[in-house]
Amino acid sequence: MAEDLNNKDIYFPSYLGTNDKLITLLNRASQTLCEWLSKAEENGPLPFDGSFKCIMPTEDGNSEEDLFSEIESLLNNSFNPVHPGSLAHLDPPPLIFSILGDLIAAGLNNNLLAYELSPSVTLLEESLCKWFAKTIGFNEFSGGIVASGGTLSNLNALIAARNNAGLGKNPNSVLLVSEDAHSSFVKCIRVMGLDIKNLVRIKTDSQGRMDINDLRKSLNKCSIENKKIFAIVATLGTTVRGSIDPIKEISEICKQRNIWLHIDGSIGGIFALTSIPIEGLNNIKMANSITINPQKIIGITKTSSLLLVSNMSTLENTFNTGLPYISSKEDIINRGEIGIQGSRPAEVIKLWLGLRFLGLNGIENILKSSIKRKDYFIKNISKNKFDIYSGPLHIVSFLPKKLEPKDSDAWTQTKVNELINNNFMLSRPKFKGKYFLRVVMGNYNTKESHIKELLRLLDT
Numbered sequence: 539m540a541e542d543l544n545n546k547d548i549y550f551p552s553y554l555g556t557n558d559k560l561i562t563l564l565n566r567a568s569q570t571l572c573e574w575l576s577k578a579e580e581n582g583p584l585p586f587d588g589s590f591k592c593i594m595p596t597e598d599g600n601s602e603e604d605l606f607s608e609i610e611s612l613l614n615n616s617f618n619p620v621h622p623g624s625l626a627h628l629d630p631p632p633l634i635f636s637i638l639g640d641l642i643a644a645g646l647n648n649n650l651l652a653y654e655l656s657p658s659v660t661l662l663e664e665s666l667c668k669w670f671a672k673t674i675g676f677n678e679f680s681g682g683i684v685a686s687g688g689t690l691s692n693l694n695a696l697i698a699a700r701n702n703a704g705l706g707k708n709p710n711s712v713l714l715v716s717e718d719a720h721s722s723f724v725k726c727i728r729v730m731g732l733d734i735k736n737l738v739r740i741k742t743d744s745q746g747r748m749d750i751n752d753l754r755k756s757l758n759k760c761s762i763e764n765k766k767i768f769a770i771v772a773t774l775g776t777t778v779r780g781s782i783d784p785i786k787e788i789s790e791i792c793k794q795r796n797i798w799l800h801i802d803g804s805i806g807g808i809f810a811l812t813s814i815p816i817e818g819l820n821n822i823k824m825a826n827s828i829t830i831n832p833q834k835i836i837g838i839t840k841t842s843s844l845l846l847v848s849n850m851s852t853l854e855n856t857f858n859t860g861l862p863y864i865s866s867k868e869d870i871i872n873r874g875e876i877g878i879q880g881s882r883p884a885e886v887i888k889l890w891l892g893l894r895f896l897g898l899n900g901i902e903n904i905l906k907s908s909i910k911r912k913d914y915f916i917k918n919i920s921k922n923k924f925d926i927y928s929g930p931l932h933i934v935s936f937l938p939k940k941l942e943p944k945d946s947d948a949w950t951q952t953k954v955n956e957l958i959n960n961n962f963m964l965s966r967p968k969f970k971g972k973y974f975l976r977v978v979m980g981n982y983n984t985k986e987s988h989i990k991e992l993l994r995l996l997d998t
């Protein structure tokens with residue numbers, strides 16, 4: 539064990555003096571991280587050597603040298619999102635100011651559970667959620683809560699929706715989502731103590747959007763069967779092809795029938811901060827709640843997800859417990875009282891810094907560039923060879939024409955392996971009984987020359 543470790547002062551930051559030791563270690567860690575990021579070109583998006591050993595804690599702890607060598611090994615065996623061929627998922631390169639935000643949040647170690655444990659960050663989160671809510675068109679009663687990922691934001695929304703409908707324990711309560719909606723809704727239903735039959739799937743049209751006629755049929759069927767609908771989910775950007783459900787029509791139906799409209803804008807919701815003309819965006823202000831995941835396109839480091847609600851009292855009424863072991867201030871809401879999570883890191887700092895650094899023009903620039911890459915890819919991929927599935931966002935799924943569903947597994951697997959050998963990482967989602975190849979054009983480092991090369995490889 540290193541001698542230094544016997545000196546307790548270095549277990550934790552010092553509250554006196556200069557914290558020289560911490561500064562040295564942070565500098566070294568930054569150096570190590572930046573070297574790894576810059577080696578992406580050499581190493582490709584995925585590591586191949588598999589040499590990382592998961593060494594467990596020892597009796598006396600380990601030396602700095604040991605730990606730095608293990609950090610290096612861990613990095614060298616990690617997925618590298620900054621490589622221009624990292625095009626498989628909604629995991630873009632990290633925004634520089636967001637990396638700094640994570641560092642500050644870790645050093646700060648404040649807790650969003652309560653105002654007294656995070657005074658400035660509580661106010662920051664409240665204000666930023668309100669700013670988002672107002673920017674997308676909600677009124678003064680609106681606001682939101684940060685959560686660790688879109689699944690949790692969706693869950694927060696649906697629990698609030700069910701509570702708002704007074705259906706807490708009703709086994710007849712149902713949720714309506716499209717057949718292309720994200721799998722997190724299956725989890726939500728289970729966590730909410732319901733059965734998979736309480737999740738009603740609405741058909742999608744040829745463009746992957748919720749079919750309004752089928753929605754109307756399902757609503758009538760629910761009413762005949764005495765099912766109580768606590769929410770309809772409209773997806774703003776489906777996972778496999780980036781389609782957008784007809785939000786205007788769905789919101790009108792919800793209004794007529796007094797049903798909570800939740801928009802899963804995990805992928806597309808962030809476009810509402812820009813003037814990019816995306817269908818349905820003008821109507822999102824009709825929703826009761828919307829999930830937005832800034833981690834998915836603009837590079838806010840994971841996790842970063844927001845649930846915005848048109849009326850904050852719906853979250854307060856659903857989640858408030860009184861938090862008996864915490865002193866509260868009358869005019870300030872403890873953030874652990876308006877969502878499912880209790881203790882929570884100051885994740886909002888990296889979102890705030892990222893957005894402040896980019897500004898609205900920077901956000902628009904990143905999003906426009908994603909669409910431009912997608913458009914270039916679609917324009918140039920062989921239409922004779924492939925069937926293309928894509929919506930208005932930056933995601934494209936495709937498959938060779940006339941490929942039998944049973945052959946899609948082997949074809950996509952072979953192609954994914956071939957591509958990764960050439961430093962392009964694509965995904966192979968299973969969708970409607972077949973496997974597809976999917977490319978997600980959210981990587982700012984991917985240039986036209988890379989896309990040309992990818993197209994060439996796909997054509998061989």
Ligand SMILES: Cc1ncc(COP(=O)(O)O)c(C=O)c1O
Nearest residue numbers: 687688689720722775777802804
């Ligand atoms: C449309 C959609 N909703 C929700 C989620 C879940 O988000 P998370 O993985 O952050 O929990 C995803 C994830 O890809 C998604 O694509």
